[in-house]
Amino acid sequence: MPDVPMSETAALLHARPMVPQIAHVRRRRHDAPDAWTLELDMANGERFLYAPGQFNMLTAFGVGEAAISVSGDPAEGPLIHTIRAVGPVSKALSQLGVGDPIGVRGPFGVGWPMAQAEGKDVVVVAGGLGLAPLRPALYRLLRERARYGRVTLLFGARRPEDILFRQEVERWRGRLDIDVEVTVDHATDEWRGHVGVVTNLISRLDTDPSKTVAMVCGPEVMMRFVAMALIDKGLGEETIHLSMERNMKCAIGHCGHCQLGATFICRDGPVFTYARLKPLLAVKEL
Numbered sequence: 001m002p003d004v005p006m007s008e009t010a011a012l013l014h015a016r017p018m019v020p021q022i023a024h025v026r027r028r029r030h031d032a033p034d035a036w037t038l039e040l041d042m043a044n045g046e047r048f049l050y051a052p053g054q055f056n057m058l059t060a061f062g063v064g065e066a067a068i069s070v071s072g073d074p075a076e077g078p079l080i081h082t083i084r085a086v087g088p089v090s091k092a093l094s095q096l097g098v099g100d101p102i103g104v105r106g107p108f109g110v111g112w113p114m115a116q117a118e119g120k121d122v123v124v125v126a127g128g129l130g131l132a133p134l135r136p137a138l139y140r141l142l143r144e145r146a147r148y149g150r151v152t153l154l155f156g157a158r159r160p161e162d163i164l165f166r167q168e169v170e171r172w173r174g175r176l177d178i179d180v181e182v183t184v185d186h187a188t189d190e191w192r193g194h195v196g197v198v199t200n201l202i203s204r205l206d207t208d209p210s211k212t213v214a215m216v217c218g219p220e221v222m223m224r225f226v227a228m229a230l231i232d233k234g235l236g237e238e239t240i241h242l243s244m245e246r247n248m249k250c251a252i253g254h255c256g257h258c259q260l261g262a263t264f265i266c267r268d269g270p271v272f273t274y275a276r277l278k279p280l281l282a283v284k285e286l
């Protein structure tokens, strides 16, 4: 056991990792056509502590449990999750209203390499809802800005209306300490930005590959092409980090649902280097 004080939430997780704790919805926001963001207060009144890139198992009572990344600011505020309604659990979670109870089990997994990125340039590449698991890393980068070199966000969405956290992305674009480029696959008449896949933006990157760390999250095929484009740019496979999604049940390395070869996404990830993932990406979901 580490010789540091443990929050009540962390102690309970350690003692009973399969038992969710109760939180209540403080606020619910519609952030993109199919994505809702929930702000949660833990019922025990504690602030929920986590590292950028970690995830929780969220329970919609009476329906089930799903893995959802934390999308808020690790330094402050309520626990925040952004959910795309794709199936029974995510639909039930995204429909919860203010005051409703929700089960929280976590945080789990290894997050983004924030310490490794110190002193380096950081390129964050997000596709669609992939911006949600990356947002805690962006908050950390901006909050501790002096620790990092040049910070760049490259973000791709299908259409302008699919741009997640739109107002916040616009605020970041207005800052002088982060370069933000947004592209859409399909433009509307009003769209004045880039059109095309997010990999196109990588060729325009102005960074020294020998001192750059990349953090990438989005659909698996997008992450594969982004990793290849970053390698073309000169980045090493060890410096490109991807967050993987797989079907999860226990989240503690017991059930094998998330297993890829000898790797458990829940316990060893969800963030991995491309060097480690490359041989596994060919393995179909179990």
Ligand SMILES: Cc1cc2nc3c(=O)[nH]c(=O)nc-3n(C[C@H](O)[C@H](O)[C@H](O)COP(=O)(O)OP(=O)(O)OC[C@H]3O[C@@H](n4cnc5c(N)ncnc54)[C@H](O)[C@@H]3O)c2cc1C
Pocket (backbone or CB within 6 Å): 055, 064, 066, 067, 068, 069, 070, 082, 083, 084, 085, 086, 087, 088, 089, 090, 091, 129, 132, 133, 244, 245, 246, 247, 248, 270
């Ligand atoms: C580490 C981790 C972090 C995650 N973070 C988030 C997050 O922040 N926000 C979020 O909304 N989801 C996230 N997910 C994905 C989420 O856990 C799954 O979508 C989950 O299966 C939803 O459960 P469900 O019962 O609603 O849908 P299911 O019944 O499991 O799935 C319904 C349908 O959607 C398809 N589907 C499932 N997952 C996806 C997906 N990721 N993309 C496209 N289609 C899918 C299934 O194949 C199925 O056809 C994360 C997953 C992992 C492993």
Ligand code: FES
Pocket (backbone or CB within 6 Å): 247, 248, 249, 250, 251, 252, 253, 254, 255, 256, 257, 258, 259, 264, 265, 266, 267
């Ligand atoms: S979800 Fe059970 S081993 Fe990973």
